[in-house]
Amino acid sequence: MKKHNCEECAMRAKYDRAPKSLIGRFWRWHINFCPGWKGYMKSLDERKKDELRLKYELVSK
Template sequence: MKNLGRELMSKCESCTFRRKFDQNPNSFWGRLWKWHIGWCPGWKLYLKSLDEAKRSQIRDKYA
């Protein structure tokens, strides 16, 4: 199970949907990604893996 978490989490940094959100948050794909991170276990693990400063930046950007 831990390996699965690492795999999911490693994809969050370079997620295609995340890039779509960064390019245009109001696009269909941007909104889909925003909805997805609300329940994605990989995203939650990814946030936990970051140091507090980086986590705060990510939350401010995507909250």
């Protein structure tokens, strides 16, 4: 299984601390098309996916 760095992503951590910061807003915009984030989401179980969808206000796909 491929290892994804999304759990330790520095930009994601900055978003979690300050979502309205420039880096935070960039990270949130970036995950809409990031292939790494998409692969990371696919690798998660449904419960964890649902938690992240709620936390980051993502549209279910």
